[in-house]
């Protein structure tokens with residue numbers, strides 16, 4: 001299929017969205033951008049169209065990486081024992097559900113409470129800070145040594161992240177989160193502020209789609225069980241409260257970030273990275289999801305078909 005045509009057909013959907021403004025540094029991003037990279041596992045190559053090399057903040061897509069890293073470090077049993085894999089029915093930064101229903105674990109690793117808890121599990125190792133370890137792991141999973149922290153976005157999140165702060169202190173007060181809250185939040189805001197490209201996300205998606213093995217090197221990056229777990233949670237909660245909607249419309253495990261990124265893993269077929277910063281009401285890339293829907297239809301990617 002022609003990726004340029006696919007981009008053209010979805011371009012006008014940018015008008016339906018707005019760039020994220022609750023993190024001030026993200027409000028400055030030019031909305032009229034759309035890019036897609038496709039890693040074809042059969043051909044073992046990447047193709048793309050549009051803004052494939054533009055860097056943007058990974059934001060919530062980093063939650064997939066932290067989850068995988070926590071599983072690699074602590075084992076599946078420990079991680080799965082600390083967080084549920086349920087949908088929330090609330091916005092991703094909600095504190096309400098935990099308070100009302102007296103949850104003892106965050107509902108899943110992709111709501112902010114669950115993600116912050118996952119980050120708190122990463123400990124300093126070999127004199128490497130948790131963030132240094134996460135950055136190195138992200139570079140490996142995305143096959144890109146140029147991924148760096150955007151200091152402006154990080155400081156913007158640090159300054160305005162009071163909801164995340166309250167969530168983290170709530171978890172600490174309930175003895176769900178152990179350790180130092182400010183240090184955990186710094187790591188969390190830094191992981192969200194790593195700058196990636198569509199090509200990076202296509203690589204990440206391809207490794208997940210390929211059972212945890214990097215198709216570009218043949219090297220196993222994460223266990224098969226970790227890759228399967230991540231894809232399942234992406235399918236059920238990767239697109240916030242709209243995950244069910246897109247499970248029906250698109251049918252491919254996908255995770256979004258408020259930087260406008262989308263990563264998809266079509267099992268054994270493709271890794272997909274998409275970028276378009278204008279977001280819909282639920283906080284997902286508006287034109288990006290339209291494009292993913294086209295790809296799913298044209299390439300027959302729906303895993304339920």
Ligand code: GLN
Nearest residue numbers: 059060164192257258259
């Ligand atoms: N850093 C953002 C936050 O915690 C990430 C949110 C997102 O991408 N949904 O609010």
